[in-house]
Amino acid sequence: MYGMINRAIEDLVVATDGRETWDEILDKADINVGEFNDCESYDDALTFKLVAAASEVTGQSSDSILHAFGRHWILYTGREGWGAVFDSAGNNFIDFIRGLDAMHSRVQLAMPHLKMPSFSVIPTEIDGQFTIGYRSDREGFSPMVVGLLTGLAEQFNERWDIEQTGWRSENGFDSFTVRDVSIDCAQERAISAG
DSSP: OBHHHHHHHHHHHHHHHOHHHHHHHHHHHTOOOSSOOTTSBOOHHHHHHHHHHHHHHHOOOHHHHHHHHHHHHHHHHIIIIIHHHHHTTOSSHHHHHHTHHHHHHHHHHHSTTOOOOEEEEEEOSSTTEEEEEEEOSSOSOHHHHHHHHHHHHHHTTOOEEEEEEEOHHHHSSEEEEEEEHHHHHHHHHHHHHO
């Protein structure tokens, strides 16, 4: 993982629980770094140690922490100078996800050793529902993906119900069903009015 990920975890913890909690997490994880360098590569195990220590210190599950981090990541990267790159990926939730692989290719030009995940959007037979495929060399990040998707929906002021419905262990990749909640609301209003 690039240091930017670990710095974003720090940013989330400090924003929600304070600097003392972050220092306690570093102690618990036995990590002694002054500051994470955005462009330096760190072993993935270090990130998982941070998540495990954060879980122990805060009493939240690792999945909850990864979910909160995924949601926070959207806000953090926008503040840290990546907003323009995000803006080029799409104008709504689904188009943005469709544009993620192209955006990741542009980011990889700046950080060539970065291992980027791949996303795909598959329409379903149900109006306003899609399946999102997530492929990555890294395991254990599906709760973070749910948080990312949640944060993206919020960024676009859209309401989506997001649920993991497929697992890497079964299919070789994780998949998530996303359902446009606004369509359900419009249908309920139409039924009520009718």
